[in-house]
Amino acid sequence: MRIRVRFFAQLREASGTDRAEMDVPAGITARHLAHLVAEKFIGLGPLLERAGIAVNGEWTDEEIQLFAGDEVSFLPPVSGG
Amino acid sequence: MVKLTRNPIDVTELLSEVEDDGSGGVVLFLGRVRNHSNGQEVTGLSYEAFEEMAQAQLLKIEEEVRRKWPVRAMSIQHRFGEMRIGDISVAIAVACAHRNEAFDACKFAIDTLKVKVPIWKKEFREDGSFWVEGALPTITDKNPENAI
Numbered sequence: 001m002r003i004r005v006r007f008f009a010q011l012r013e014a015s016g017t018d019r020a021e022m023d024v025p026a027g028i029t030a031r032h033l034a035h036l037v038a039e040k041f042i043g044l045g046p047l048l049e050r051a052g053i054a055v056n057g058e059w060t061d062e063e064i065q066l067f068a069g070d071e072v073s074f075l076p077p078v079s080g081g
Numbered sequence: 082m083v084k085l086t087r088n089p090i091d092v093t094e095l096l097s098e099v100e101d102d103g104s105g106g107v108v109l110f111l112g113r114v115r116n117h118s119n120g121q122e123v124t125g126l127s128y129e130a131f132e133e134m135a136q137a138q139l140l141k142i143e144e145e146v147r148r149k150w151p152v153r154a155m156s157i158q159h160r161f162g163e164m165r166i167g168d169i170s171v172a173i174a175v176a177c178a179h180r181n182e183a184f185d186a187c188k189f190a191i192d193t194l195k196v197k198v199p200i201w202k203k204e205f206r207e208d209g210s211f212w213v214e215g216a217l218p219t220i221t222d223k224n225p226e227n228a229i
Contacts, residue, residue, distance in 0.1 A: 008129060073131060075217075
């Protein structure tokens with residue numbers, strides 16, 4: 001299935017892009033997707049480990065199951081304010 | 082009301098949004114770009130936002146504050162993009178009948194914003210530029226419907 005991935009801040013700079021599309025096995029979790037992203041974008045691993053996850057714009061945990069068309073955002077610890 | 086903007090925050094305009102004759106206490110919090118961080122001089126900041134999600138999270142914060150305190154009016158504005166020392170990056174105004182609830186509500190709003198709103202700051206210093214890593218929310222709501 002096809003998943004849309006978005007990167008921000010440190011992750012955007014380290015990956016060299018703010019968006020990617022990935023073909024992944026059906027029914028995988030966000031945690032599994034993070035592993036696939038780390039394989040595709042070398043050097044992102046440590047940043048991904050510290051990142052939070054949002055699916056379709058909502059904070060969630062890494063055990064969530066993904067569905068085709070989902071937008072998964074990897075979000076470094078936020079520092080607004 | 083909430084606003085995410087690249088433009089300078091107009092505090093007078095923000096205060097006019099919470100004008101209310103029934104409010105005896107208005108608390109205004111301003112977050113400003115500081116000229117130092119961890120002992121290093123900071124010359125400027127750049128804020129990046131996940132705009133759609135940040136806007137939605139700001140609205141959720143307003144809803145939560147209104148559920149918890151008897152807020153009569155409130156406004157949150159967060160700026161992003163390039164900023165200089167002294168610029169206002171965030172402003173929160175809360176109007177309540179009495180001051181205690183206004184102070185508590187405003188503090189909750191800024192504390193929650195700093196954990197849940199997907200905005201990141203990059204500091205420019207003499208020795209380079211660095212992303213600031215702040216906080217992540219604790220995920221307590223595991224209902225998958227919220228993420229689909």
